[in-house]
Amino acid sequence: MSSLPLFPATLAGSLPKPFWLAETEKLWPQWRLTGAQLEVGKQDAALLWLKRQEDAGLDIVTDGEQFRIHFVHGFLEHVAGIDWQKKTQMGIRNNRYTVDVPTVTGALERKKPVHGDEVRFTRSHTRWRLKVTLPGPMTICDTIADAHYGSRPAMAMAFAEILNAEARELEALGVDVVQFDEPAFNVFMDEVKDWGIAALERAAQGLACKTAVHICYGYGIEANIRWKGTLGSEWRQYEEIFPALNRSRIDQVSLEAQGSKVPLSLIRLLPDKDILVGAIDVATNSVEPPEAVAAILTEATKHADSRRIQACTNCGLAPLPREVAAAKLVALGAGARMMRERHGHRSA
Secondary structure (H helix, E strand, O other): OOOOOOOOEOOOOOOOOOOOOEOOOOOOOOEOOOHHHHHHHHHHHHHHHHHHHHHHOOOEEOOOOOOOOOOOHHHHOOEEEEEEEEEEEEEEOOOOEEEEEEEEEEEEEEOOOOOHHHHHHHHOOOOOEEEEEEEOHHHHHOOOEEOOOOOHHHHHHHHHHHHHHHHHHHHHOOOOEEEEEOHHHHOOHHHHHHHHHHHHHHHOOOOOOEEEEEEOOOOOOHHHHHHHOOOOOOOOHHHHHHHHHHOOOOOEEEEOOOOOOOOHHHHHHOOOOEEEEEOOOOOOOOOOOHHHHHHHHHHHOOOOOHHHEEEEOOOOOOOOOHHHHHHHHHHHHHHHHHHHHHHOOOOO
16 A cells, blocks of 8 residues: 555545435435345445545545444444433434434443444445545434433443444554544533543554544534624634644544634644545535645645645535535645645655
């Protein structure tokens, strides 16, 4: 496997499901296949997106989360102790939107490896570096109701232990990066410092591969867009949590930048981390020109060494039209190449 270039390109995780696999342009789509056909369809979709990522010039690829219906529930459906029939109405992300969610009613236990077969398949079909995404403990706790543990920190630690067992197995199968998705970190900043980072570190404990945490302002859905409109002229949530994250054992921090009001100077608070700069806006169907990707990365180099910067997306691309997402991948890869031409290459 060759060394990573300067400004390696990757994505936050999800990509749209093809129309023949699931409903399109939905965050919670329904599968259009069943049984053995569904499993083959997921594999075909993963292969499609692997090829698209490689052709676009991405350096670290994912399976596009084609094997799961949702980034959190795709993991939780394999965990015992959750009653999927006992639905509890719950406000998500501090009541940004309300959903009927399943309920934890007993001790949590991973029934079997969750994503192992998927990673074996994906790893066997690409020579590129491979990233796998898992929901973070705090975000899981903000997406499911608790009728057993009595506190979010206790439930988060229980989930962290399960996630750690899964992550260790995936690393052994050849995963190069394990990323934990924690959009809840941008909402519950005090809790992040009190117990969120501790749960995250427990989930990543003992991993020798690269570890990352993805913290964004959410998918480009209407509820998130409305919430962003209330955040004022500057979005400074990162300012409260980055110092604590810099002291953590996590290697990489993935953040939102393109089309946002995040002051990129805040990445100065992460002097010891690799920084995945969101250079693609997932809240619009407009495709960024490579120059716009390069402009965000150029701004980032004013505040962090270029050797620590990766080109990334703000969040997952799952709700977007397929061809829009594909075009955004091309723009991401082209923008990263543009930056290399300006700055040269480095070896990993």
